[in-house]
Amino acid sequence: MDFGLHTALRGLMASQKSLYITSHNIANTNTKGYSRQVGAQRATSPYGFPGVGFVGTGTEIYNVTRIRDFYVDFKYWKENAPIGEWNVKMDTLTELEKLFGEPSDSSIRKCLDDFYTSLDNLSKNPSDISYREPVREKALALTGWINETAERLADLRNEVKFSIEAKVRDINSKAQQIADLNRQIYINEVDGKSANDLRDKRDLLVDELSRIVNVKVDESEDGRFTVSIGGITLVDNTDVSVIKIDKASNGDIVINWGNDNKVKVESGELKGLLDLYNGDGTSNSYRGIKYYQNRLNEFVIGFANGFNSIHREGYGLNKTENGVDFFKYNPDNPAATFTLDDRILEDLSNIAAAGNPGGSPEDNGNILKLVSQRNTGMGFGFNGTPDDFIKSIMSNYSVDSIQAKNMYQSQDLILQNIEYKRNSISGVSYDEEMANMVRYQQTYIASARMINTLDKIIDITVNNLGLVGR
Numbered sequence: 001m002d003f004g005l006h007t008a009l010r011g012l013m014a015s016q017k018s019l020y021i022t023s024h025n026i027a028n029t030n031t032k033g034y035s036r037q038v039g040a041q042r043a044t045s046p047y048g049f050p051g052v053g054f055v056g057t058g059t060e061i062y063n064v065t066r067i068r069d070f071y072v073d074f075k076y077w078k079e080n081a082p083i084g085e086w087n088v089k090m091d092t093l094t095e096l097e098k099l100f101g102e103p104s105d106s107s108i109r110k111c112l113d114d115f116y117t118s119l120d121n122l123s124k125n126p127s128d129i130s131y132r133e134p135v136r137e138k139a140l141a142l143t144g145w146i147n148e149t150a151e152r153l154a155d156l157r158n159e160v161k162f163s164i165e166a167k168v169r170d171i172n173s174k175a176q177q178i179a180d181l182n183r184q185i186y187i188n189e190v191d192g193k194s195a196n197d198l199r200d201k202r203d204l205l206v207d208e209l210s211r212i213v214n215v216k217v218d219e220s221e222d223g224r225f226t227v228s229i230g231g232i233t234l235v236d237n238t239d240v241s242v243i244k245i246d247k248a249s250n251g252d253i254v255i256n257w258g259n260d261n262k263v264k265v266e267s268g269e270l271k272g273l274l275d276l277y278n279g280d281g282t283s284n285s286y287r288g289i290k291y292y293q294n295r296l297n298e299f300v301i302g303f304a305n306g307f308n309s310i311h312r313e314g315y316g317l318n319k320t321e322n323g324v325d326f327f328k329y330n331p332d333n334p335a336a337t338f339t340l341d342d343r344i345l346e347d348l349s350n351i352a353a354a355g356n357p358g359g360s361p362e363d364n365g366n367i368l369k370l371v372s373q374r375n376t377g378m379g380f381g382f383n384g385t386p387d388d389f390i391k392s393i394m395s396n397y398s399v400d401s402i403q404a405k406n407m408y409q410s411q412d413l414i415l416q417n418i419e420y421k422r423n424s425i426s427g428v429s430y431d432e433e434m435a436n437m438v439r440y441q442q443t444y445i446a447s448a449r450m451i452n453t454l455d456k457i458i459d460i461t462v463n464n465l466g467l468v469g470r
Helices: 002-027 070-100 108-124 129-188 196-212 269-278 289-311 342-346 365-376 386-426 430-464
Strands: 037-043 047-049 053-055 059-066 216-219 225-229 232-236 243-247 253-257
Touching: 002 037, 002 059, 002 430, 059 196, 070 129, 070 196, 070 216, 070 269, 070 289, 070 386, 108 129, 108 365, 108 386, 129 196, 129 225, 129 232, 129 243, 129 253, 129 269, 129 289, 129 342, 196 225, 196 269, 253 269, 269 289, 289 365, 289 386
Parallel strands: none
Antiparallel strands: 037 059, 047 053, 216 225, 225 232, 243 253
């Protein structure tokens, strides 16, 4: 009879443990990275009765396992990196679009239109000093817009640099956390049981890491867990290889291992940030912020030199000497230092509207050349007119921005499908857990009733049998 009680008790304990597991699942329904857990249940070893055979001895929960598909995780980690890369590029290129402000009343083309309109007005009244003032003011508005844009581009590139530094620190930090969890998991799994919640924390860290940089994960049969980047191990069970930021000779940022070997960053947020910081568009490289800085500098050099070449040929109001530049800039940083020549700033009569020295105050020969230069593009240090050059810049960032948005949306759709499959496997279903709760509760009640029944049988057998006739 004692044998039957132990069988019922094992059923009671198994149902109780299953209810504990169900309660844990329900409590973590909204916990990020949590994997549904189930009790691994089996029949206990039967007892052999001579002449009767083997009789079952009940059941037991011998382990608690989490429901996880490594292949789905592998696909998630692989596809998570590209979406991180294109998300970073999409957001930064959106900032670039706002920065250039096209089309709007505060764009470079609007400033250029206003400047040439003031030149055209001056060509009709070259002797009137009041028409020279708008030329200087509109020119300052144009140079000011370019100065501000250059400064904002530099600030944006510095922000990307800070983000790169933050991502590298984050990678090293997460790598160390994974190594620490590997140590804890090993200690907790010495007896063969699975450290489910610790494994969930580790996988969540890998999820976050996979968005930053391309990673490959491997776990051997003996539980050795490794994370690598570009074929080089970042985490080798409890050991970590840190990465660092170095500067290339041209000022670009390079990500290296501690032994100065280059890290193969192929995708992820870090790849997107590096492309945005280093990309200058040459040799099929990405058109990052550096590219647009170079293009803006190229515009300033070409426009200023081309405009100055004609302006130097003309003469100011009642002037007999020419050779005055209209614009100036520092060759080391053209766009940020682009402004008017000091002689134009100090004296409006130095604006070379006349084509002949000391001629008629109404001489507008040179100013007409400057106005027509905008349409011909002759003399500028770039192909086409200034408007064509600006359109090409806008076309480039528009194409890049559209590409980034399309790639992000496409990758997001792929990742959503993987996440859906992942959640269908590992996610907690409230309805399913409630059904399990009812099922385990009924089993628990049935086992408890079995114990009560067996207890009554024992009571009758021990205390009441043999009382007849007393």
